[in-house]
Amino acid sequence: MNGVPTMDVIDSHTEGEPTRVVLTGWPEPPGHTIAERRTFMEREQDALRRGVVREPRGHDAVVGALLTPPERPTAAAGVVFFNDVGYLGMCGHGLIGVVRTLQHVGRVAPGHIELDTPVGPVSAELSDDGVVTIRNVPARVHRTDVTVTVPGLGEVTGDIAWGGNWFFLTELAGVPLTLDHRGELLRLTTAIRDTLIRAGITGSAGALIDHVELFTAPSRPDADARNFVLCPGSAYDRSPCGTGTSAKMAVLHAKGRLRLGQRWRQEGIVGSMFTGWLEADGDALVPHIQGRAFVTARATLLFDPQDPFRHGLA
Numbered sequence: 245m246n247g248v249p250t251m252d253v254i255d256s257h258t259e260g261e262p263t264r265v266v267l268t269g270w271p272e273p274p275g276h277t278i279a280e281r282r283t284f285m286e287r288e289q290d291a292l293r294r295g296v297v298r299e300p301r302g303h304d305a306v307v308g309a310l311l312t313p314p315e316r317p318t319a320a321a322g323v324v325f326f327n328d329v330g331y332l333g334m335c336g337h338g339l340i341g342v343v344r345t346l347q348h349v350g351r352v353a354p355g356h357i358e359l360d361t362p363v364g365p366v367s368a369e370l371s372d373d374g375v376v377t378i379r380n381v382p383a384r385v386h387r388t389d390v391t392v393t394v395p396g397l398g399e400v401t402g403d404i405a406w407g408g409n410w411f412f413l414t415e416l417a418g419v420p421l422t423l424d425h426r427g428e429l430l431r432l433t434t435a436i437r438d439t440l441i442r443a444g445i446t447g448s449a450g451a452l453i454d455h456v457e458l459f460t461a462p463s464r465p466d467a468d469a470r471n472f473v474l475c476p477g478s479a480y481d482r483s484p485c486g487t488g489t490s491a492k493m494a495v496l497h498a499k500g501r502l503r504l505g506q507r508w509r510q511e512g513i514v515g516s517m518f519t520g521w522l523e524a525d526g527d528a529l530v531p532h533i534q535g536r537a538f539v540t541a542r543a544t545l546l547f548d549p550q551d552p553f554r555h556g557l558a
């Protein structure tokens with residue numbers, strides 16, 4: 245199809261959660277920082293975001309990642325994460341997928357890799373066996389033991405923490421965190437998020453809390469807890485959620501239940517696992533998240549000007 249705009253992408257999944265990395269075809273968003281590039285994408289290139297991750301080419305669980313030039317000369321790339329409804333700050337599973345994708349195309353080798361994101365510098369260690377350990381942006385607790393009254397659910401008490409995205413973290417008795425209950429889990433976590441928004445409860449500086457994370461006892465004997473994570477929009481994370489595990493570890497540390505360096509093994513809703521731990525960097529609590537990603541496809545997306553849905557379904 246001569247003359248039709250195209251994009252080359254690589255798909256992967258990290259512990260079950262998909263990532264689609266855009267390699268070519270997306271006009272480079274200008275900006276001195278990755279945050280400026282993301283603002284430009286939101287303002288001027290949003291149709292491309294929708295076309296890459298929404299149906300008919302994608303679905304609501306796909307997280308897209310645009311590679312850009314980095315901010316720091318030491319970084320391999322800048323990266324802006326996005327999904328079907330907007331843009332993410334950081335994305336833990338996505339970063340693991342990006343590292344394996346960069347390895348797949350020969351841009352990085354096992355060892356230390358620096359990357360720049362809109363919310364700060366991050367890095368990764370890629371092992372010879374393909375396991376990736378990311379060093380996330382610092383995590384912090386904003387408020388603990390916040391109680392809200394959720395229609396149809398009653399009083400829910402949880403903690404608000406940052407792990408690269410904003411999270412409300414809680415436990416709900418009565419609904420098993422299993423895939424066959426995902427419909428109900430989506431409904432309940434969406435009701436919690438809507439209640440927080442209506443009540444004006446936010447992260448710091450009025451930031452929207454767009455992720456809700458539920459916890460329960462693990463099913464795996466080698467895990468410490470199992471979770472269910474509502475992502476922005478109406479998708480749930482198939483992986484144990486890197487930024488959510490970071491936020492959880494910050495809460496556990498603040499409550500005296502996780503020491504620096506102590507391993508936290510987080511099982512996700514499909515039974516996969518991330519291993520995380522916290523390190524101190526001055527006053528900052530730096531989460532490390534370890535997991536695996538597998539490349540699943542290389543594709544060329546075609547944006548036929550005749551196609552009324554080339555920029556995705558609404």
Ligand code: PYC
Pocket residue numbers: 261307332334335336337338409475481483484485486487488
């Ligand atoms: O792994 O941080 C994560 C994440 C955020 C949204 C989906 N995955």
